[in-house]
Amino acid sequence: MAGHILESDEKDHRSVLASIDKEGRRKNLIVAIVPGFWRRCRVAVALVLIAFYMAAPLIHVGGMPMVRIDIPNRHYIFMGHIFWPQDFFYFLLLFLTGIIATVALVSLLGRVFCGWICPHNVFLEIIYRPIERFFEGPAHRHRLRNQRRELTTSERARRVGKWIAYALVSGALANTATALFVGTDAFLYGLIIDPISHPAAATFFAFAFVIIHGNFVWFREQTCTIICPYGRLQSALLDSESLIVGYDPRRGEPRGKATVATNGDCIDCNLCVDVCPTGIDIRNGTQMECIQCSACIDACDSVMRKLERPINLISYTSENALQGLRHRFLRPRTLLYGFVLLLLVSLTSVAIAQRPLFQLSRMRDAPPLSSITTSDGQTLVTMVVNVAIINKTPHDALASYTLPDNSQAEVVSFGPQLALPANARSLHTFRILVPAEALRDRGYETTIRLEIPNWGRPLLIPVRLPQRRPASESPI
Ligand code: SF4
Ligand code: SF4
Known part of the structure; x- marks a missing residue:
């Protein structure tokens, strides 16, 4: 330069x-x-x-x-x-x-x-x-x-x-x-x-x-x-x-x-x-301190006008143009940058448009399994599942939760629906109840499904209860 x-x-x-x-x-x-x-x-x-x-x-x-x-x-x-x-x-x-x-x-x-x-x-x-x-x-x-x-x-x-x-x-x-x-x-x-x-x-x-x-x-x-x-x-x-x-x-x-x-x-x-x-x-010559504000162009043009000489002694130009060489505005480098930029803008726009507005994460502190016996003598194994849900929208939402239709398990929480306050992270606890005999062979797997009105994608919480044998069948 x-x-x-x-x-x-x-x-x-x-x-x-x-x-x-x-x-x-x-x-x-x-x-x-x-x-x-x-x-x-x-x-x-x-x-x-x-x-x-x-x-x-x-x-x-x-x-x-x-x-x-x-x-x-x-x-x-x-x-x-x-x-x-x-x-x-x-x-x-x-x-x-x-x-x-x-x-x-x-x-x-x-x-x-x-x-x-x-x-x-x-x-x-x-x-x-x-x-x-x-x-x-x-x-x-x-x-x-x-x-x-x-x-x-x-x-x-x-x-x-x-x-x-x-x-x-x-x-x-x-x-x-x-x-x-x-x-x-x-x-x-x-x-x-x-x-x-x-x-x-x-x-x-x-x-x-x-x-x-x-x-x-x-x-x-x-x-x-x-x-x-x-x-x-x-x-x-x-x-x-x-x-x-x-x-x-x-x-x-x-x-x-x-x-x-x-x-x-x-x-x-x-x-x-x-x-x-x-x-x-x-x-x-071109210097690192030049911020291309164009003030010197105006200043010099005003002098040239007073002298009745052509303006643009200082101007927007390029090093090539100043040396009398051909100046190309569009060249392979700028076209390549333009192409990559277009690609990135499209990718970023699609990614942001598709961004999940409700985000669920599992908490690690689920207590171990416990069991209860119902009044009719059935033993139910229970497990507590803690999750955090971020509502990234400016509106409060209510989520309903269900298990698959054919599930042997039952899920309860603190109410029939979960309150998801606007623009906030909220913590929720579920208790899963599964008959003890359902866990005898390979444990039990199910999925809690959260549905939020006006939000097409359900949030899924996979749950796995480990195998559990009666004490009399436990290996010595
Ligand atoms: S006045 Fe001229 S030299 Fe100074 S920063 Fe602005 S454009 Fe650059
Ligand atoms: S005539 Fe020379 S010194 Fe005066 S403004 Fe133009 S370039 Fe600068």
């Missing part, structure tokens, strides 16, 4: 992060905002995404929250489906699908997720950064003010306003995050109305606020450049035909004053660096 990298800068930009100075201290990036076609598109996409992110805990699908992470009850709700730890297999399928989708997306569109969809960049660039710009003014004035250090009264007031606005947005985001974990009702009563009685919700809110506020106000681009493993993964998946944001050195170099006829189109105004949220200079 080094086709258009400038030799003189290679060492510096590959070995030093743009947001860290030579002594290893953090450089506070004050990023300029330049309007343009791509900025307008990003704002439009971001507004839809922000509305979705903020409304997600309030949206209900099939009577359940669209998304809910219920840690105390150990389940996760997604698009009307409740997933329990027992559903780990489906998570595995979803995880695999997500990985292949990422690989396919990156090979086709590069790091489009980072710049356009990732909540970190959506909120940072479309909410926090404009707040900063509103209170602090254009980036160059903000930088000068920071160098000056002494602030006038009105500048102090504006800075306080900025911090209050930041805190309000961080509070709203922490609110949404809390609701995702505790639910909107619990959030309302637990946090707003009576936080003392609901310390879990209040603690989670405080924790989420500190993380969110710290990330968007202080940590910022370091989340992408230092922490996020997804960024590293995506960088490794790019090839010479993947979509990237790139600078055309054949057209731009040698950079310099527009009045010098032998210079290229780049006038070295540095605006593309000024607007970069990770502080890099895209003219040094």
